[in-house]
Amino acid sequence: MLTHLSIKNFAIVRLLDIEFSSHSTAITGETGAGKSISIDALGLCLGERAESNMVRKGADKAEVTATFSVKENQSAQAWLQAQDLEDEDHLCIIRRVVSKEGRSRAWINGIPATLQQLKAFGALIVNIHGQHAHQELLKPESQRAMLDESGHHDAILANVKKQSHEYNKLLKHLQSLLNEEQQRIDRKQLLQYQLQELDEFELGIDEFPHLEAEFKKLSHSQALLEDSQICLFNLYESEQGTALSIVDDALDKLSELVEHDPTLSAVTTLLSEAQINIQEAAEELRHYVERLEIDPLRMQQTENRYGKAMELARKHTVMPEMLAAHHQALKEEHAALEQQDNDLASMNENLDILKSSYFESAAKLHSARVKVANKLSKQVTEQLHKMNMPHATFSIEVVSNGEEKINSHGTDEVRFLLAANKGIEADSIEKVASGGELSRIGLALQVLTNKQSATLMFDEVDVGISGATASVVGQLLRDLGERNQVICVTHLPQVAAKAHQQMLVTKFSDKDITETHMQPLSQEQRIEELARLLAGDKITDSALENAKGLLQIQQENLI
Known part of the structure; x- marks a missing residue:
C-alpha cells in the first residue's frame, strides 16, 4: 500500500507531499493541471525510464520518494528479504533522483538499487492502468497475457517456455550443422589426407628431440671416431710424448724443488690432480672409442626419418618438435567432425522427443486457458452488467493453431469477443467495442485479475463513459477500495463522489513559473x-x- 509520496522539482511540480488513504482516492482537477503527475512520478520510482525533461526548469535535479507499507503483502516482504532490503516495520521507501542531464540514481530503504530491482518490486506492489491501457487491451498478445495472469497455470506456462527454448536452441544448432555440412565434408577430406601421411609416419610425442640428437651423432660418427682416437693417442698412448708424460715429468721435478721452496707445494698438488684427471679422461675416451660404431644402415634410416620429420613440419607449417602435438590435434578435430555427423541423427531424434513433450505441455496449457477463459468470461460479463451494459456478453476465445509453430507462449490464439446488445453476434473487441465499452471491459479485467495486496492506480479509466454508468463505475472502484488501495485520476463527479478520499490538483502560473499543487479536500x-x-x-x-x-x-x- 502506498502511504506517502514526496515529489520535488518534477515536471511542473516544485514540491508535493501527499498522504494516501488506505482505501480509494480520487484525484481531480482542471484539464492540464497535472492530475497524472503523481502517477508519472510513482512510475519513476518503479523503474520507468528517466529523462532530462522530467527535471523542473531551473532545478538541478528532480527527486521522488514513495513510501509503501508491505505489512499485508507477503510477496513483497519475501522479495525484500531475499534482496536484504527488508525493514522491521514492514516499510519500503523508494527514492529516485534524476539530474538535469538525464542521469538517475535509486535507493530502496537507503541502499542503492538498480532499475531491474525497482521494476521487480513494482510488479509486486502496484498495478498501474494508464490512459493508453485500452489500446493495449486490443493487442492479441496483451489479451493472452491478461488471460494467463488471471489463471493459475504458471507452472505449465513455465514448462512450455522451457521446452520451447530447448527445442529452438537445438533446432538452431542442427540447422547450423546442416548449413555447414559441405564445409565439414571438405574439411574431413583434407584431414583424412593429412592424417593418412602423419599416421603412416607415426612420430611419437617426445621422439623428435631424441631423433635429432641421434641424427647429429650418426652424421658425424666418422669425425667423432677419428678425432677421439687422436685425442686418446695424444693424452696417453703416443711414444713421442703424451700429455700425461709431460705432467709426470713436471711433477717429478717440482717435487724435488719443493724441498728448497715449500711454496711450490700448491703447484704440485694441482699437477697431481691433473695427472689423475688426465688418466680418467683417457680411460673414458678409450671406452667411448670402443663403443662407437659406424653403422651405415642405421645412419641411413635415421637420416631418412629425420628428413621426413622436417619435411612434414614444413608442410604443416609447424616447428618440428610440435609435429606430434599437431598430429594429435588433427586427430581430435577429425573425431569431432565425425561426432557431429553422428550427432545429426541423434539431434533429429531429440527434436522429435522435445517436440512431442512441447505439444503435450501446450495441450495442457490450452486446457487450462480454456477453463480460465470460461470462468473469466462469465465474471467480466457480470461486471459489465453492473456497469450499465445489461445485455452485453463478453467471451474469450482460445483456439489452438495445432502444430504450426513452437513458441514460448504455446499454440493458442486468444481473442476477446463482445456482443454489446441482444441479437448481435459477438466479434473481436477491436472491431465492435466503443471507447466507453473498452473502458468498462478494461476496468472489469483489472478488478478481476488484480492481486489482493497490490495498489491499483487508474489514470482516467472512465474515458468514454458518463451518467449512470459513471456512477456504477465509481461504486465499483469504491467497493474495490474496501479491500484494496485504489487511486483514480478522474474527470467525472460521479466517480469522484464515490471515493473515500478526494484530492484536488491545481496549477498556478505567472510570467516566469508554472507550479502544480495537490491537496486533500x-x-x-x-x-x-x-x-x-x-x-x-x-x-x-x-x-x-x-x-x-x-x-x-x-x-x-x-x-
Whole structure:
C-alpha cells in the first residue's frame, strides 16, 4: 500500500507531499493541471525510464520518494528479504533522483538499487492502468497475457517456455550443422589426407628431440671416431710424448724443488690432480672409442626419418618438435567432425522427443486457458452488467493453431469477443467495442485479475463513459477500495463522489513559473470541486446542490 509520496522539482511540480488513504482516492482537477503527475512520478520510482525533461526548469535535479507499507503483502516482504532490503516495520521507501542531464540514481530503504530491482518490486506492489491501457487491451498478445495472469497455470506456462527454448536452441544448432555440412565434408577430406601421411609416419610425442640428437651423432660418427682416437693417442698412448708424460715429468721435478721452496707445494698438488684427471679422461675416451660404431644402415634410416620429420613440419607449417602435438590435434578435430555427423541423427531424434513433450505441455496449457477463459468470461460479463451494459456478453476465445509453430507462449490464439446488445453476434473487441465499452471491459479485467495486496492506480479509466454508468463505475472502484488501495485520476463527479478520499490538483502560473499543487479536500471543499466538475468554471447553486446530493447519496449508502 502506498502511504506517502514526496515529489520535488518534477515536471511542473516544485514540491508535493501527499498522504494516501488506505482505501480509494480520487484525484481531480482542471484539464492540464497535472492530475497524472503523481502517477508519472510513482512510475519513476518503479523503474520507468528517466529523462532530462522530467527535471523542473531551473532545478538541478528532480527527486521522488514513495513510501509503501508491505505489512499485508507477503510477496513483497519475501522479495525484500531475499534482496536484504527488508525493514522491521514492514516499510519500503523508494527514492529516485534524476539530474538535469538525464542521469538517475535509486535507493530502496537507503541502499542503492538498480532499475531491474525497482521494476521487480513494482510488479509486486502496484498495478498501474494508464490512459493508453485500452489500446493495449486490443493487442492479441496483451489479451493472452491478461488471460494467463488471471489463471493459475504458471507452472505449465513455465514448462512450455522451457521446452520451447530447448527445442529452438537445438533446432538452431542442427540447422547450423546442416548449413555447414559441405564445409565439414571438405574439411574431413583434407584431414583424412593429412592424417593418412602423419599416421603412416607415426612420430611419437617426445621422439623428435631424441631423433635429432641421434641424427647429429650418426652424421658425424666418422669425425667423432677419428678425432677421439687422436685425442686418446695424444693424452696417453703416443711414444713421442703424451700429455700425461709431460705432467709426470713436471711433477717429478717440482717435487724435488719443493724441498728448497715449500711454496711450490700448491703447484704440485694441482699437477697431481691433473695427472689423475688426465688418466680418467683417457680411460673414458678409450671406452667411448670402443663403443662407437659406424653403422651405415642405421645412419641411413635415421637420416631418412629425420628428413621426413622436417619435411612434414614444413608442410604443416609447424616447428618440428610440435609435429606430434599437431598430429594429435588433427586427430581430435577429425573425431569431432565425425561426432557431429553422428550427432545429426541423434539431434533429429531429440527434436522429435522435445517436440512431442512441447505439444503435450501446450495441450495442457490450452486446457487450462480454456477453463480460465470460461470462468473469466462469465465474471467480466457480470461486471459489465453492473456497469450499465445489461445485455452485453463478453467471451474469450482460445483456439489452438495445432502444430504450426513452437513458441514460448504455446499454440493458442486468444481473442476477446463482445456482443454489446441482444441479437448481435459477438466479434473481436477491436472491431465492435466503443471507447466507453473498452473502458468498462478494461476496468472489469483489472478488478478481476488484480492481486489482493497490490495498489491499483487508474489514470482516467472512465474515458468514454458518463451518467449512470459513471456512477456504477465509481461504486465499483469504491467497493474495490474496501479491500484494496485504489487511486483514480478522474474527470467525472460521479466517480469522484464515490471515493473515500478526494484530492484536488491545481496549477498556478505567472510570467516566469508554472507550479502544480495537490491537496486533500474536506467535505465542503469536495462539494465545491464536485460542483465544478458538474457545472464547469461557473459554479451555480444548482450545481452545489447536485454535488451535495452526490455525496449525501454516498453517505446514505454507507449507513
